[in-house]
Amino acid sequence: MDVQRGPCVVVGIDGALPGLAALRAAVTEAVRRDLPLYAVRVEALWPDSKIGQIDAVFAEALGGVPVGLDVHRALLPPPVAATLVDCADQPGDLLVIGTSGTGWWHTLWSGSIAHTCVRKARCPLLIVPAPPLARAVPQHRWIRTPHDVWRRFEQETTSARG
Numbered sequence: 001m002d003v004q005r006g007p008c009v010v011v012g013i014d015g016a017l018p019g020l021a022a023l024r025a026a027v028t029e030a031v032r033r034d035l036p037l038y039a040v041r042v043e044a045l046w047p048d049s050k051i052g053q054i055d056a057v058f059a060e061a062l063g064g065v066p067v068g069l070d071v072h073r074a075l076l077p078p079p080v081a082a083t084l085v086d087c088a089d090q091p092g093d094l095l096v097i098g099t100s101g102t103g104w105w106h107t108l109w110s111g112s113i114a115h116t117c118v119r120k121a122r123c124p125l126l127i128v129p130a131p132p133l134a135r136a137v138p139q140h141r142w143i144r145t146p147h148d149v150w151r152r153f154e155q156e157t158t159s160a161r162g
Contacts, residue, residue, distance in 0.1 A: 005036075006035075006092070007033075007035055007090060007092030007093055007094075008030075008035050008036045008037065008038050008072075008088075008093055008094075009026050009029050009030040009033065009035050009036070009037050009038070009093070009094045009096060010026075010037075010038045010040060010084065010087045010088040010093060010094070010095050010096065011023055011026035011037065011038070011039055011040065011095075011096040011097070012040055012041075012042065012080065012084050012096075012097050012098070012113070013039045013040060013041040013053075013054050013057050014041070014057070014098075015053075015056070015057050015060060016098070017130060017131050018098030018099055018128065018129075018130040018131070019057070019098045020057070020060060020061040020098075021061075021098050021128045021129075021130065021131050022096050022097055022098030022128040023039070023057060023058065023061045023062070023096075024061055024062065025096055025126060025128045026039075026094075026096035026126075027062060027066055027069065029094055029096065029126065030069060031066070031069060033094070035094070036069075036070035036071070036072060037069055037070065037071050037072070038072045038074060038087060039054050039057075039058070039071060039072070039073050039074070040074045040076060040083065040084060040087050041053060041054050041057075041073075041074070041075050041076070042076050042077070042078055042079075042080045042083045042084070043075060043077075043078070044077060044078055050075055051073055051075060054073045054075075055073075058071075074087070080113050081113045081116035081117050081120065082116075082120070084097065084113075084117060085116075085117055085120045085121050085122070088121065088122070088123045089122055089123070090122075090123060091122065091123055092123070093123040093124075094123060094124050094125075094126060095117060095121055095123055095124070095125045095126070096125075096126045096128065097113060097114055097117055097125070097126075097127055097128070098127075098128045098129075098130065099112075099113075099114045099127050099128065099129055099130060114127050
């Protein structure tokens with residue numbers, strides 16, 4: 001990031017439910033602390049048209065980019081954890097990331113961005129847990145089908161209404 005910048009809130013951007021929850025938390029913290037927000041999308045191939053994906057995630061999570069908040073957008077190359085830690089490199093920064101909540105088995109096989117950030121972060125770190133619906137999505141298709149999750153969502157919504 002910029003060498004001459006002051007403290008900021010850095011959030012990793014993706015369109016998954018845990019990422020949307022992290023973005024909401026990051027915006028809340030940036031407003032509360034009166035700091036600029038750096039929305040960082042880490043992706044291997046990033047043509048200029050991909051910058052619009054960051055705004056699309058803001059629209060999905062919050063209905064758009066909050067008015068009055070100083071938001072900086074960045075498209076950076078992988079690896080994700082190292083890139084985010086490098087962006088939030090000052091002690092006054094706050095790094096906000098979402099976690100999938102998929103558990104130790106997933107972490108064992110594919111690693112964990114959250115665990116890597118905890119080990120390497122040089123600033124405070126806010127790890128936002130996945131929303132309950134995201135944790136309900138099956139990670140292994142041979143165990144459940146996506147229809148099971150949708151059926152459970154409909155049942156919970158119906159029981160909450162009546």
